[in-house]
Amino acid sequence: MARITLENIRKAFGKVQALDGISLDIKDNEFFVLFGPAGAGKTTILNCIAGITMPEEGTISFNGEIMNLIDPAHRNVAMVFENYALFPQMTVYDNMASALRSKLYREDEAVIKERIDKAARMMKMEKLLERLPSQLSNGQKQRVAMGRALVRTPNVFLMDEPLAHLDAKLRNSMRTELKEMQANLGSTCIYVTHDFMEAMALGDRIAIINKGKIVQIGSGDEIYYMPCNEFTAELMGDPQINIIPAEIYKSGSGYGAEMIVNGSKVRHELPEDKGVFAKIQERGLVKVDLGIRPQHIKYAFAPADGYFKTTVYSYESIGNKSVITAECGAYQLRMIAPNGLNVDIDSDIYIKLELDRSILFDPDSKKYLTRYDEEAIKSFAVKEVQ
Numbered sequence: 215m216a217r218i219t220l221e222n223i224r225k226a227f228g229k230v231q232a233l234d235g236i237s238l239d240i241k242d243n244e245f246f247v248l249f250g251p252a253g254a255g256k257t258t259i260l261n262c263i264a265g266i267t268m269p270e271e272g273t274i275s276f277n278g279e280i281m282n283l284i285d286p287a288h289r290n291v292a293m294v295f296e297n298y299a300l301f302p303q304m305t306v307y308d309n310m311a312s313a314l315r316s317k318l319y320r321e322d323e324a325v326i327k328e329r330i331d332k333a334a335r336m337m338k339m340e341k342l343l344e345r346l347p348s349q350l351s352n353g354q355k356q357r358v359a360m361g362r363a364l365v366r367t368p369n370v371f372l373m374d375e376p377l378a379h380l381d382a383k384l385r386n387s388m389r390t391e392l393k394e395m396q397a398n399l400g401s402t403c404i405y406v407t408h409d410f411m412e413a414m415a416l417g418d419r420i421a422i423i424n425k426g427k428i429v430q431i432g433s434g435d436e437i438y439y440m441p442c443n444e445f446t447a448e449l450m451g452d453p454q455i456n457i458i459p460a461e462i463y464k465s466g467s468g469y470g471a472e473m474i475v476n477g478s479k480v481r482h483e484l485p486e487d488k489g490v491f492a493k494i495q496e497r498g499l500v501k502v503d504l505g506i507r508p509q510h511i512k513y514a515f516a517p518a519d520g521y522f523k524t525t526v527y528s529y530e531s532i533g534n535k536s537v538i539t540a541e542c543g544a545y546q547l548r549m550i551a552p553n554g555l556n557v558d559i560d561s562d563i564y565i566k567l568e569l570d571r572s573i574l575f576d577p578d579s580k581k582y583l584t585r586y587d588e589e590a591i592k593s594f595a596v597k598e599v600q
Contacts, residue, residue: 223272247417505573511549521564
């Protein structure tokens with residue numbers, strides 16, 4: 215397999231700068247995830263690595279060998295496209311065998327059959343091998359495209375949202391299969407997704423991409439607990455993090471955070487300082503953006519000490535949990551709740567923020583400042599790229 219290195223890759227389509235100085239060092243045998251919103255440049259990175267798209271600047275290397283002038287066929291790359299790219303006149307079996315019958319990577323028919331049977335069992339499509347693509351559902355076509363890559367032994371697997379069209383049950387099982395496959399083959403895999411759960415479950419490391427730039431690189435836990443800015447914090451989480459404008463003030467016993475809720479000032483006493491306020495003062499700040507994950511908000515349906523009053527905006531049951539959204543005037547707060555609650559829209563709900571689990575951001579630059587439990591997760595570090 216291969217170590218993949220990208221140095222200062224730039225690519226534009228007309229006036230749109232798709233990639234703006236992308237640099238990555240992907241280790242041999244690593245499962246590396248590219249994660250970001252639609253249009254961020256994730257697929258363009260894969261196309262540049264595969265040789266489908268030529269960068270205007272920068273170099274792409276496999277194991278130290280520059281590949282910019284090597285045509286796609288000689289890069290020995292297996293790519294799963296989001297749009298399947300199947301041969302319509304070939305059966306499922308022949309589609310999966312096509313790469314192994316090419317002049318460059320030809321194998322014996324016995325070897326081809328063995329590999330296809332193994333991939334078909336993994337993808338649960340043993341009974342589909344004689345069908346044509348026109349006889350398959352979109353999810354089945356996606357599995358064929360994945361199977362065609364899995365029968366290969368390439369330098370690198372490139373996967374562009376390969377689970378997007380699968381049903382939920384198969385998608386969950388395929389996450390496990392993909393991770394096991396990559397470990398067993400000792401392969402380098404670069405995987406594109408905009409699904410937070412997929413990124414966290416699969417990636418040895420994750421690169422957060424936005425507007426053609428790498429924002430942050432790290433393990434899932436590093437990025438989740440120490441996001442370099444508000445964009446990353448909102449991306450890493452489902453439901454996404456709550457961002458609340460607040461002003462830090464000094465009280466008799468320590469410090470507090472003052473927020474505007476439904477037009478009124480609400481004050482929350484902050485936990486023991488632990489140098490947090492000093493980090494804010496260093497930057498000459500009083501105002502901050504307070505990041506609170508939905509699971510770190512307590513709620514009650516009757517007045518309680520330390521809780522402030524809001525209004526229920528929505529209540530959604532999503533499988534094994536529910537999400538209550540509270541209306542707070544200029545913003546909304548999302549919190550996790552158990553299923554089976556009897557919650558009326560527009561009813562009163564009382565909220566308390568667990569500020570000892572909060573993340574503080576600069577309100578102007580939107581960059582990470584500190585978090586109250588930073589000492590508890592000091593093994594992680596903020597690694598902002600650009």
